[in-house]
Amino acid sequence: MSAGCPEDELLAGFVDRTLSVAEQEQVERHIDGCASCRGLVAELMRADHSEGAEESDAGLLDTLASPFQTGTLLLAQGEKVGRFIVLDRLGVGGMGVVYAAHDPQLDRKVALKLLRADVAQGAPGDEARQRLLREAKAMARLDHPNVIGVHDTGTFGDEIFVAVEFVDGVTLRGWREQKPRSWREVLATYLQAGRGLAAAHAAGLVHRDFKPENALIGKDGRVRVTDFGLVRAAGNLWPSLTPAPVPVGANLPLEAALTRANAILGTPAYMAPEQLEGKGADERSDQFSFSVSLFEALYGTRPYPGKTLEEVRRQVKRGKPAFPVTSKVPFRVRRVLAKGLSPSPFDRHSSMETMLTELHRARVFVARRSIALALTGGLAVVAAGVAVWPRGAGPCSGSEQKLAGVWDSATQGRVRAAVLGAGHPEAVWQGLESQLGEWSRNFVQAHREACEATRLRGEQSDAMLDARMFCLEGRLKEGRALVEVLAGGKELPTEVGQELSPLAACSDLEALRLGLAPPADVRVRARVDELQERLAEVKAQRAAGAWVRARELAARLDQRSAEVDYPPLRAEILFQRGVLESLGGDEALAERLLEEAMLSAESARDDALVANAALSLIQLVGVRQGRLPEAMRLARRVEGKVNRLGGDRELRARLERVLGELAPSQATAK
Amino acid sequence: MLARALLSQLPPASAAELAPVSDLEALLAGLVQSGQQAWPGVSLEPGHFLRHLAERTPAREAEAFLRSVHGVDLYLACACAQGEAAALKVFDRRFLGRIPEVLRKMDPGGGLIEEVTQRVREKLLFQGERGRPKIADYGGRGPLLTWVRAAAIRAATDLRRGEKDQVSVDEVEPFVQQLHSGDPELEYIKGKHREDFRAAFDQALESLSAQQRNVLRLYLIDRLNIAAIGTLYGTHRSTIARWIVEARERLMAETRRLLAERLRLSSPTELESLMGLVKSQLDLSINSFLKDRGEP
Numbered sequence: 001m002s003a004g005c006p007e008d009e010l011l012a013g014f015v016d017r018t019l020s021v022a023e024q025e026q027v028e029r030h031i032d033g034c035a036s037c038r039g040l041v042a043e044l045m046r047a048d049h050s051e052g053a054e055e056s057d058a059g060l061l062d063t064l065a066s067p068f069q070t071g072t073l074l075l076a077q078g079e080k081v082g083r084f085i086v087l088d089r090l091g092v093g094g095m096g097v098v099y100a101a102h103d104p105q106l107d108r109k110v111a112l113k114l115l116r117a118d119v120a121q122g123a124p125g126d127e128a129r130q131r132l133l134r135e136a137k138a139m140a141r142l143d144h145p146n147v148i149g150v151h152d153t154g155t156f157g158d159e160i161f162v163a164v165e166f167v168d169g170v171t172l173r174g175w176r177e178q179k180p181r182s183w184r185e186v187l188a189t190y191l192q193a194g195r196g197l198a199a200a201h202a203a204g205l206v207h208r209d210f211k212p213e214n215a216l217i218g219k220d221g222r223v224r225v226t227d228f229g230l231v232r233a234a235g236n237l238w239p240s241l242t243p244a245p246v247p248v249g250a251n252l253p254l255e256a257a258l259t260r261a262n263a264i265l266g267t268p269a270y271m272a273p274e275q276l277e278g279k280g281a282d283e284r285s286d287q288f289s290f291s292v293s294l295f296e297a298l299y300g301t302r303p304y305p306g307k308t309l310e311e312v313r314r315q316v317k318r319g320k321p322a323f324p325v326t327s328k329v330p331f332r333v334r335r336v337l338a339k340g341l342s343p344s345p346f347d348r349h350s351s352m353e354t355m356l357t358e359l360h361r362a363r364v365f366v367a368r369r370s371i372a373l374a375l376t377g378g379l380a381v382v383a384a385g386v387a388v389w390p391r392g393a394g395p396c397s398g399s400e401q402k403l404a405g406v407w408d409s410a411t412q413g414r415v416r417a418a419v420l421g422a423g424h425p426e427a428v429w430q431g432l433e434s435q436l437g438e439w440s441r442n443f444v445q446a447h448r449e450a451c452e453a454t455r456l457r458g459e460q461s462d463a464m465l466d467a468r469m470f471c472l473e474g475r476l477k478e479g480r481a482l483v484e485v486l487a488g489g490k491e492l493p494t495e496v497g498q499e500l501s502p503l504a505a506c507s508d509l510e511a512l513r514l515g516l517a518p519p520a521d522v523r524v525r526a527r528v529d530e531l532q533e534r535l536a537e538v539k540a541q542r543a544a545g546a547w548v549r550a551r552e553l554a555a556r557l558d559q560r561s562a563e564v565d566y567p568p569l570r571a572e573i574l575f576q577r578g579v580l581e582s583l584g585g586d587e588a589l590a591e592r593l594l595e596e597a598m599l600s601a602e603s604a605r606d607d608a609l610v611a612n613a614a615l616s617l618i619q620l621v622g623v624r625q626g627r628l629p630e631a632m633r634l635a636r637r638v639e640g641k642v643n644r645l646g647g648d649r650e651l652r653a654r655l656e657r658v659l660g661e662l663a664p665s666q667a668t669a670k
Numbered sequence: 671m672l673a674r675a676l677l678s679q680l681p682p683a684s685a686a687e688l689a690p691v692s693d694l695e696a697l698l699a700g701l702v703q704s705g706q707q708a709w710p711g712v713s714l715e716p717g718h719f720l721r722h723l724a725e726r727t728p729a730r731e732a733e734a735f736l737r738s739v740h741g742v743d744l745y746l747a748c749a750c751a752q753g754e755a756a757a758l759k760v761f762d763r764r765f766l767g768r769i770p771e772v773l774r775k776m777d778p779g780g781g782l783i784e785e786v787t788q789r790v791r792e793k794l795l796f797q798g799e800r801g802r803p804k805i806a807d808y809g810g811r812g813p814l815l816t817w818v819r820a821a822a823i824r825a826a827t828d829l830r831r832g833e834k835d836q837v838s839v840d841e842v843e844p845f846v847q848q849l850h851s852g853d854p855e856l857e858y859i860k861g862k863h864r865e866d867f868r869a870a871f872d873q874a875l876e877s878l879s880a881q882q883r884n885v886l887r888l889y890l891i892d893r894l895n896i897a898a899i900g901t902l903y904g905t906h907r908s909t910i911a912r913w914i915v916e917a918r919e920r921l922m923a924e925t926r927r928l929l930a931e932r933l934r935l936s937s938p939t940e941l942e943s944l945m946g947l948v949k950s951q952l953d954l955s956i957n958s959f960l961k962d963r964g965e966p
Contacts, residue, residue, distance in 0.1 A: 040824055040827065
């Protein structure tokens with residue numbers, strides 16, 4: 001003991017925790033600089049404690065900071081990853097670290113995930129990295145409003161980075177805990193998440209770790225599923241952890257502040273039994289996880305409660321989800337859930353898509369019944385729990401009929417026959433069916449919503465109803481034309497959903513009011529109606545890749561529409577023709593057409609179309625012809641426009657793609 | 671009686687604090703009695719004990735001290751300081767007799783045990799520099815056993831080090847050494863920037879709080895398990911685990927940041943290649959460096 005060291009009694013008091021705060025700090029400061037006193041403290045503690053806990057210590061630190069243990073980089077503020085500049089660390093997960101970062105190219109915030117390929121994929125080296133990259137790239141191509149937008153992916157040292165959309169919002173878990181939610185609200189929100197999953201499945205991706213923490217809901221109310229397919233080895237991590245009690249089940253309040261380690265341990269509660277057994281996951285496993293999450297959100301408990309993994313496993317095997325005795329959630333929803341929670345994948349719904357349809361029906365069924373009750377003053381006859389409100393009797397119940405001849409069983413049969421007849425595998429048909437099925441459902445929903453806003457709730461004018469219906473009619477024409485092309489069977493578009501104009505635009509009251517209202521003149525309107533049909537055909541041919549034919553049709557349409565005084569349609573036609581000419585046609589003509597399209601779109605106040613036409617123009621003059629200064633000037637303008645539009649995700653994605661294409665030519669130009 | 675005897679020995683401030691305590695007499699009687707009962711063969715004048723107690727009563731919060739003091743242990747220590755034979759025997763058996771058990775983990779061979787026990791006995795029970803045995807320094811604020819163990823461990827460490835005081839510890843050199851042999855390019859750069867490296871690591875270490883550094887070292891160097899560190903800081907194991915993780919992460923990130931800052935002066939390509947190499951190895955290196963470092 002040297003002169004400056006505290007009395008032994010002080011050190012002993014430090015160990016026995018009998019010191020005042022001031023004395024404690026004094027010792028703390030001293031042992032910070034004095035290895036021998038610190039050693040003394042350590043020895044005193046060691047004598048008091050049994051040994052042998054070191055192994056589980058390593059495990060504990062592992063769960064808290066596997067990135068550390070596995071050597072995942074920790075980045076400081078200001079470091080560059082790809083083109084992104086690290087701002088702040090958002091969190092540490094089992095597979096990597098998430099940072100907030102700045103994207104200087106588009107001047108926006110992104111969430112940047114850094115993943116250790118070998119950890120996430122359970123395989124070493126390059127192969128794992130390639131696989132993870134492929135998946136991330138597949139995700140980036142997956143452009144769906146309910147899937148988190150991937151801006152960029154790449155490698156950084158030994159790691160993979162994925163830059164995703166920065167969502168200002170909370171996880172679905174957080175959302176559920178914010179305040180009480182009605183079952184309708186919960187269901188509507190989870191339907192969105194389910195659509196995200198279904199979209200991924202359609203693209204051949206499996207999530208593998210769906211849970212309330214892996215879906216974000218933004219302040220705009222839109223749900224985005226995150227962390228797709230990145231956690232391949234989750235199943236492999238489990239065997240070593242199985243003895244640890246897993247805090248799941250109703251006896252633990254969900255709000256309980258779980259430590260991060262516990263939160264990670266909690267994950268298997270959402271896993272399908274086949275995953276827990278290490279048999280690998282497919283879409284049906286996601287369906288199971290989705291069902292557990294939805295169950296928990298609806299009822300506040302887990303369907304298969306248990307304190308340990310073993311207990312949960314046993315419960316799942318019995319396959320009897322613990323539905324609460326009383327609940328406001330309708331029985332139909334419960335039935336759909338029970339099926340999704342089946343222990344055997346074969347007993348679940350045939351696809352996520354099917355399950356969502358069923359859930360949607362259950363929701364609509366109840367909604368219709370309650371509307372019926374409201375309208376008839378509660379006198380509707382209810383027998384044995386089945387509403388007998390006749391189908392089609394409500395003022396807005398005709399929405400489904402709109403699809404007759406567009407996407408009904410007859411057209412479905414024709415398309416299927418054509419697809420299979422052309423030698424495509426069944427899966428191709430299934431992909432089409434699911435995409436068009438989703439489009440139809442969205443259409444019906446939008447149609448009914450537009451109707452109800454006027455007819456039932458009286459919150460919108462007849463004129464607005466007309467504008468919305470006019471817009472929807474236009475969409476319907478597109479759908480019909482596309483289905484006809486499909487039934488023709490010669491060409492197949494790959495991503496049908498993307499070829500159809502967004503339905504959401506027909507609910508954008510502001511845009512409709514500003515310039516996209518139908519023409520007032522009846523004769524003009526009749527002309528527009530007819531030209532819209534032609535335009536839909538052009539788009540469908542283009543979607544199918546029949547460019548030459550589409551180009552011919554567009555040229556004819558352009559001439560015929562020249563004298564019709566309705567800028568929104570004129571702009572759209574010019575745009576379509578411009579794009580088609582730029583695809584292997586006359587580039588000078590394309591340039592002129594696109595410029596005209598921009599002008600027409602401006603006068604129609606269709607900002608999205610202005611931006612789209614501008615982006616096509618940038619691709620043409622910038623990327624193809626290398627006229628960079630012009631392209632950059634235009635790009636700056638279009639960026640402003642897209643920023644103002646804010647919510648249009650598709651447009652953002654496109655802007656980014658175009659800028660990305662521009663970047664290399666910029667570099668070579670220097 | 672007892673109360674008056676105590677108060678008369680105290681400085682005015684603590685006497686004034688204690689005077690109004692209504693059960694003071696009973697409190698003191700309890701301390702004396704439990705001492706007598708715990709050590710039946712030991713004879714000690716209550717007056718002696720009270721003087722001993724008064725000397726150790728702090729000026730402030732005297733009442734709290736009296737209510738929490740380890741009276742039984744203090745009673746024995748007082749008797750030992752008086753040189754009471756029965757007390758010395760009890761102390762030898764009940765306290766010094768536990769030293770082997772304390773040292774077993776430090777010194778598995780057991781060669782030190784006898785030597786240490788003898789040293790502690792001499793140091794605690796025989797006359798020291800101030801003319802009284804060291805056991806008189808025991809103030810009753812924690813268990814006597816902990817205090818004795820502290821003395822034993824101190825003695826054992828001193829013995830092993832040959833009575834060296836506070837070895838200055840170079841925490842950085844082994845780290846620099848370790849980063850990472852075998853790679854010629856890195857070896858070159860490492861040689862060139864060794865000083866920068868040391869400075870960055872040192873400075874990064876400075877950016878942690880004393881507590882963070884201590885927890886980190888207790889775990890990585892002293893190899894205490896996390897539960898023990900938790901007991902030491904009166905908090906849960908998982909909290910300590912989080913502290914450790916955060917401290918390590920911070921240390922790594924800071925070292926890298928500082929290094930980048932320092933090297934900004936050198937050529938950009940060199941900085942880039944150094945950072946590239948460092949990036950992939952620094953975190954692992956710090957970890958194993960702190961981990962593998964044995965006793966200094």
